[in-house]
Amino acid sequence: AIFPVTAALSGAILPALIFWFMNKATPHINGWAIPMATDIAFVIGILAILAPRVPSWVKLFAITVAVVDDLIAILVIAFFYTEEINWIAMGVAGICVLVLLFFNYRNVNRLTLYLTVGFFLWWAVLGSGIHATIAGVILAFTIPLHREWELEEIKKSAKQSLELFRKAKDETLPETTTLAHHALEKTLRNMESPLKRLERKLHTPVYFIIMPLFAFVNAGIGFDGDVLKQAFLSSLTWGVILGLLGGKQAGILLAVLIFLKFFLTQRDNDRQTWMIFLGLSLLCGIGFTMSLFITNLSFTDPTSLEYAKLGVLVVSLVNALLGYFVLYRATLNPENKAIQ
Structure with missing residues (x-):
């Protein structure tokens, strides 16, 4: 790289x-x-x-060069096109970053938690006087890129989901079908970071x-x-x-x-x-x-x-x-x- x-x-x-x-x-x-x-x-x-x-x-x-170029540009915007810094807002932004890093360290995979803290990070960075685009970059760096489940867990869950679908064919009650759908959705969700x-x-x-x-x-x-x-x-x-x-x-x-x-x-x-x-x-x-x-x-x-x-x-x-x-x-x- x-x-x-x-x-x-x-x-x-x-x-x-x-x-x-x-x-x-x-x-x-x-x-x-x-x-x-x-x-x-x-x-x-x-x-x-x-x-x-x-x-x-x-x-x-090409994409790596373009991404790094834009990261450099965003950092330049944040630090060279800022007239005055509100240090209280910067402190709040720092706390938000620490929370996001803690989530990442603890392998938290719920996007809603990252996005909620990310919103407060954006609000704090905006209030600090630094251009708010930097908040999006920081948030992206803290969201996990690794899957929650390993490949073997995904295979096992997929087999269980398919088994539930087979059972649902032989039953008239909708509960089994609903369970099968939920199980498959969970499997698909955990296939992606x-x-x-x-x-x-x-x-x-x-x-x-x-x-x-x-x-x-x-x-x-x-x-x-x-x-x-x-x-x-x-x-x-x-x-x-x-x-x-x-x-x-x-x-x-x-x-x-x-x-x-x-x-x-x-x-x-x-x-x-x-x-x-x-x-x-x-x-x-x-x-x-x-x-x-x-x-x-x-x-x-x-x-x-x-x-x-x-x-x-x-x-x-x-x-x-x-x-x-x-x-x-x-x-x-x-x-x-x-x-x-």
């Missing part, structure tokens, strides 16, 4: 440095974190389109309701000819564009170069491998929703908002198209050792 994490770190730091260098003498310097983030949803979506051609290690690398169960339940509303609304609310812009002309003369717009198209790729590929040179075998260091990593680094340059979100936190001036958002939208579209076509070309030959 250290490989994609290192790639994510260098792929977040270099874009921020490029933006800072281009805007250090301007009022736009507060937007240095805009090109750090990656829109996970778009990365997953494009990889899904390429799914039959793209091997599992490519997906794992609490975190996986929560992820599955949230998948549809998040991807089809929350994410589109999030993008719509944060993008809310309209451009005319004069705005476009002025935007492309601004160091703010170009700081965002060059950070996500140039800086992001250079940062990730630098980490790839180091690992290919010192840690991976020579057979991994060929043209097709580099094409795959270039395509992945381009996908990780799709900032879109996260970058738009940070833009809204960085500026209050309408002109600065328009310039930065234009840069985010343009570079995200370019990176999405380039990333797709580079990966498509790189995976044309499924027999190549780079994609096996």
Whole structure:
């Protein structure tokens, strides 16, 4: 895991440095974190389109980099875009975190307990002045990823549930059928970890309701000819564009170069491998929703908002198209050792 994490770190730091260098003498310097983030949803979506051609290690690398990128961005939001901290609320948040950690330590698997404490954690973090997104990250880290039952217990419970269904066929009373249903539901519930169960339940509303609304609310812009002309003369717009198209790729590929040179075998260091990593680094340059979100936190001036958002939208579209076509070309030959 250290490989994609290192790639994510260098792929977040270099874009921020490029933006800072281009805007250090301007009022736009507060937007240095805009090109750090990656829109996970778009990365997953494009990889899904390429799914039959793209091997599992490519997906794992890209998603890990995107997740770490966004965790870095969330931490930056929490600690660098906070004006004043309410320490009493922070204390309450700390207590909530300790309770969540205790639940995890004691192998508590009831999601309702985690979500209840998570609500109070969100309320406390919101009241502290730190951006409340950090509460969701902390909550996710404390919800167990392991199943409550081992495989043998699941098999045993499944057999018992099926036996109850067989008995229910021969009886007219509904109690046996109800018991069989409850037993099977319990078995199915314990086949998943609490975190996986929560992820599955949230998948549809998040991807089809929350994410589109999030993008719509944060993008809310309209451009005319004069705005476009002025935007492309601004160091703010170009700081965002060059950070996500140039800086992001250079940062990730630098980490790839180091690992290919010192840690991976020579057979991994060929043209097709580099094409795959270039395509992945381009996908990780799709900032879109996260970058738009940070833009809204960085500026209050309408002109600065328009310039930065234009840069985010343009570079995200370019990176999405380039990333797709580079990966498509790189995976044309499924027999190549780079994609096996």
